[in-house]
Amino acid sequence: MGGRTTSVLHMKGGNDESSYAKNSSIQEKVIVMTKPIRTRAIDDLFSNNPSSRTICIADLGCSSGPTSLLVTSELVETISRTRRRLALESQEIQVFLNDLPGNDFNTVFRLLQEKDNHDVPRCYYNGVPGSFYNRLFPIESLHFVHSSYSLHWLSQVPEGLENNKESIYLSSKCPSSVKEAYHKQFHNDFSMFLKHRAVELVPGGGMVLTMQGRTSTEIGNDGCVTNYELLAEAISDMVSEGHIQEQELHSFNIPYYNPTPNEISTLIQEEGSFIIDHLEPLELDWTDYNVYETPLDKNDGFFVMKSMRSAIEPMLLHHFDEGILDDMFSRYQNKIANCMAKEIPGVTHIIISLKKKTMESSASIQDH
Numbered sequence: 001m002g003g004r005t006t007s008v009l010h011m012k013g014g015n016d017e018s019s020y021a022k023n024s025s026i027q028e029k030v031i032v033m034t035k036p037i038r039t040r041a042i043d044d045l046f047s048n049n050p051s052s053r054t055i056c057i058a059d060l061g062c063s064s065g066p067t068s069l070l071v072t073s074e075l076v077e078t079i080s081r082t083r084r085r086l087a088l089e090s091q092e093i094q095v096f097l098n099d100l101p102g103n104d105f106n107t108v109f110r111l112l113q114e115k116d117n118h119d120v121p122r123c124y125y126n127g128v129p130g131s132f133y134n135r136l137f138p139i140e141s142l143h144f145v146h147s148s149y150s151l152h153w154l155s156q157v158p159e160g161l162e163n164n165k166e167s168i169y170l171s172s173k174c175p176s177s178v179k180e181a182y183h184k185q186f187h188n189d190f191s192m193f194l195k196h197r198a199v200e201l202v203p204g205g206g207m208v209l210t211m212q213g214r215t216s217t218e219i220g221n222d223g224c225v226t227n228y229e230l231l232a233e234a235i236s237d238m239v240s241e242g243h244i245q246e247q248e249l250h251s252f253n254i255p256y257y258n259p260t261p262n263e264i265s266t267l268i269q270e271e272g273s274f275i276i277d278h279l280e281p282l283e284l285d286w287t288d289y290n291v292y293e294t295p296l297d298k299n300d301g302f303f304v305m306k307s308m309r310s311a312i313e314p315m316l317l318h319h320f321d322e323g324i325l326d327d328m329f330s331r332y333q334n335k336i337a338n339c340m341a342k343e344i345p346g347v348t349h350i351i352i353s354l355k356k357k358t359m360e361s362s363a364s365i366q367d368h
């Protein structure tokens with residue numbers, strides 16, 4: 001698979017048992033766990049920037065599940081509470097929900113309709129289709145940007161992966177050219193993301209980002225890498241048995257990258273528009289995919305498989321025949337179960353809280 005992510009990436013829409021909406025338990029846990037970071041960022045935003053009458057906030061990569069409204073409702077509540085505490089006048093809030101054009105925005109808007117519509121302060125919800133690696137909003141129009149579980153998706157499959165034959169992402173066996181190609185693509189994409197948000201945020205505006213990452217510079221056995229290695233093994237088994245053509249495996253690569261905290265902080269400093277308030281890894285493990293939290297199903301890999309399938313099935317359908325997907329994911333589930341029986345890999349997330357520099361903060365940094 002080559003080309004831009006825009007045309008092939010979206011989570012599985014709708015609301016049925018296989019949808020992203022019903023399989024985003026780990027994403028929900030991450031949102032709950034990162035709430036204190038957002039609360040602190042909003043507190044800071046209004047302590048230093050009290051005057052706006054209309055507050056504009058954006059959730060980038062909102063997808064079609066309940067998580068997006070979970071986070072925007074929380075942000076509205078936090079803004080309202082913070083303004084009351086600081087005795088600032090009430091305001092109206094514009095909420096922008098962004099994702100790629102293939103996203104099931106209809107499901108998001110239906111969820112909005114089901115939600116009680118008596119937000120105080122008054123909120124105006126907007127859908128913004130487009131890639132967050134491009135400009136999405138007018139100059140200095142946003143006060144706060146949030147993005148969870150989205151920035152590990154690249155804008156395209158990196159170029160130069162011809163030698164990545166048996167893997168579909170990075171693996172410990174990958175040649176160094178493949179590692180460099182993934183690193184370079186992430187470098188370009190994340191830098192563009194920062195550059196565009198730096199234009200769109202007001203000076204002093206806040207941004208809280210969470211993405212999958214890794215703590216070691218070596219590509220090893222962390223949960224994210226293992227996930228894709230096991231899927232590649234399932235596909236490879238199907239090649240050996242003649243269900244999939246070898247070339248289909250060799251030409252398939254995932255437009256994904258899980259960076260280290262160090263890579264991220266270097267890119268933020270190189271871009272130069274933001275101050276880092278907070279940057280740290282957060283560890284969960286594969287049992288956090290379990291939506292029902294019953295120990296019964298803990299080790300059979302079912303929930304990890306369902307979550308992965310709801311995220312990458314639309315992309316797989318652009319490359320593989322639909323008829324082989326049940327078999328592929330059933331093999332994948334068995335491999336996950338075997339792996340979980342031995343050890344349960346940790347899934348690293350990186351949480352970043354940034355503040356756009358003001359003229360004063362830029363000057364004081366230069367003075368030091």
Ligand SMILES: C[S@@+](CC[C@H](N)C(=O)[O-])C[C@H]1O[C@@H](n2cnc3c(N)ncnc32)[C@H](O)[C@@H]1O
Pocket residue numbers: 005009010011024027028060061062063064065067068098099100103130131132133147148149150153154155311
């Ligand atoms: C795993 S979902 C996360 C959704 C939600 N934020 C959550 O925490 O549950 C990742 C979302 O990012 C979106 N996405 C990926 N690349 C994007 C891009 N370049 N621009 C906008 N959205 C993007 C995907 O379409 C997908 O809906």
